[in-house]
Amino acid sequence: MSLNVGVIGAGAMGTAISQCIAPNTNKLLLYARRKEICDDINEGHINCEYHPSVKLHENIRAVNDLCDLKDVDVIFLCIPSSVMRQTMVQLNEIVSDKCIFVSTAKGIENKTNKRMSEVIKEETGRSAVVLSGPNIASEMMKNLPSATTIASIKKKDLEIVKSVLSTSKLKVNTNHDVIGTEFCGIIKNILAISQGICKGMGINDNAKFAVFTKSYNETKCIIEKLGGNRSTVDDYCGFGDIITASTLNVSRNHTLGIWYGQGVYLDEQTGVLFEGKNTAIVLKEICDKLNIECLTVNFVYDVIILKKSPKKAFYALWEKL
Ligand SMILES: NC(=O)c1ccc[n+]([C@@H]2O[C@H](COP(=O)([O-])OP(=O)(O)OC[C@H]3O[C@@H](n4cnc5c(N)ncnc54)[C@H](O)[C@@H]3O)[C@@H](O)[C@H]2O)c1
Missing domain, CATH: 1.10.1040.10 (N-(1-d-carboxylethyl)-l-norvaline Dehydrogenase; domain 2)
Incomplete structure (x- = not known):
């Protein structure tokens, strides 16, 4: 079953993850905060700022309004950890109860010292899936072989996210140690x-x-x-x-x-x-x-x-x- 997937953050990592998983999705909506990046992606199928030499997969459509993500099944959060809390406050009002959040941010919240999954839980009440691995964005963008780890306390969420991420080029290990x-x-x-x-x-x-x-x-x-x-x-x-x-x-x-x-x-x-x-x-x-x-x-x-x-x-x- 192909799912509708959202990716937030059209930087190096968000664009690379989108490119990797686009063939596995029914529809992939990539949220770009800046309108000009959104337009570049939709008009030229290129993210000129971050990956100017790679043509984006045809399934990828950029959006500039978080409300456009209201019907997606899974959202990958590819934003700096410093903006995770404010983004979750906004998203909580928009997405369905069933939507799974996947945090890719490798950082800890300033002042509170909280992990990203803790921030997500506090703002949305949901247990996030976390993704972490040796994932150099420029290599993933070229569809070169990579591997990553995803963790969640929810077995079903791991299965769903693994099915979205796994391709012949991207290997995914799972665990429950968030x-x-x-x-x-x-x-x-x-x-x-x-x-x-x-x-x-x-x-x-x-x-x-x-x-x-x-x-x-x-x-x-x-x-x-x-x-x-x-x-x-x-x-x-x-x-x-x-x-x-x-x-x-x-x-x-x-x-x-x-x-x-x-x-x-x-x-x-x-x-x-x-x-x-x-x-x-x-x-x-x-x-x-x-x-x-x-x-x-x-x-x-x-x-x-x-x-x-x-x-x-x-x-x-x-x-x-
Ligand atoms: N899990 C992994 O293997 C892996 C690998 C690389 C990077 N990352 C993580 O991905 C995140 C992004 O890293 P990157 O290398 O792509 O950085 P980047 O600077 O290339 O991109 C960050 C993007 O986030 C956007 N952004 C900033 N604030 C925003 C907001 N409030 N709402 C929406 N978008 C916003 C920026 O405009 C930029 O496009 C970081 O948290 C990093 O730790 C994870």
Whole structure:
């Protein structure tokens, strides 16, 4: 049975997910906040700003009014975590009770430190499906093979969302560990920054990957303490995404770490900087509150937030390895 699917956020990820799943859907409505992107997609079948060289699948129609999503069965939320709450307030008034929300946002709410599925539950009363994995948008856009993890406490929702996502090119694993899956996507930002700092400082590979091993095991400990499963970290949402974000220069957080490792401090207002900074502050708060000793979080916090010398911070970490 082909479903009607909505995607909110016509940026890199929203457009790429739309392109991947469009053949599986009856109708795919891609909500673009900006009218000019909406017009580009409908008139030229191209998202000129984010993926200018790829023709969009014929099933994709862009819309500029959230009310157009009132009849869809599933909605993928591909927006920054900072706007999730306000978007859910609006959507709750529009969609049917049966509509399933899928959060792809890898972030935590500023000030409340809540996961996206918690924000969605608070505003709509529904349990969301969360999606996380090593999913580089430009590769998905070209229909290159990828894999991802989806998690939900509801078996039926997982089945439906899996059927919408799965293609010969996109492999989907499912689990019921929403906390672990969401936290993998959050903590991996810290690992990506940490490995970036090491790279920027010119730390040798043996030492860099020793730190990486420690960081990976710390991720399991944090997730377990927060109520998730250690084994979730071994899935695409964990291992796959952590490796991708910590070793490839396409990762914004990795690049941020490289700059800091080289002693380049960015303008405080830079959006890229803010994302990594926010994650470091939130995770430091969480670890301190729960009495979790995490060397990787401390290392990143010391360099990015306290602006300590990367060399001193690295040797403090190394001593405790
Ligand atoms: N799950 C995954 O594997 C995965 C992979 C990449 C990105 N993501 C997530 O997808 C989200 C988007 O990332 P991206 O790389 O596409 O970023 P992006 O900056 O390319 O796109 C974000 C889009 O959201 C739009 N937007 C901002 N505020 C909005 C609002 N209030 N309503 C509607 N649209 C709004 C922007 O105009 C932009 O088009 C992020 O939360 C990111 O963590 C997830």
